[in-house]
Amino acid sequence: QVQLAESGGGLVQAGGSLRLSCAASGVTFKNYAVGWFRQAPGKEREFIAAITRGDSSTYYSDSVKGRFTISRDNAKNTVNLQMNSLKPEETAVYYCAAKWVVAGIVRDNYDYWGQGTQVTVSS
Numbered sequence: 001q002v003q004l005a006e007s008g009g010g011l012v013q014a015g016g017s018l019r020l021s022c023a024a025s026g027v028t029f030k031n032y033a034v035g036w037f038r039q040a041p042g043k044e045r046e047f048i049a050a051i052t053r054g055d056s057s058t059y060y061s062d063s064v065k066g067r068f069t070i071s072r073d074n075a076k077n078t079v080n081l082q083m084n085s086l087k088p089e090e091t092a093v094y095y096c097a098a099k100w101v102v103a104g105i106v107r108d109n110y111d112y113w114g115q116g117t118q119v120t121v122s123s
Contacts, residue, residue: 006114012120012121051072052103095114098112
């Protein structure tokens, strides 16, 4: 069974940076497509970044493109999300999710989810 755990959230000032990590247990994480989502209070969950199995390709939503970077650390069995130039409106709970696929970017229907980590961006 795949278990995911996010870490690295916290409080940061506008314009600052945070690095989130999604650690997987029970599986070899590089064999899974992984996505990052966020959900702000009163808003729908937003898909913001993804990486394919084997990290051959990445995807970013327009809202984060150029500021966020998704990457793998296979030695640690993690997928990271480097977030730069953060904005107050990006305050949300950030989730990672995983799905076993042969190839391709996965935008929805993920099978496994972490519990989320809170990111708060102060103005």
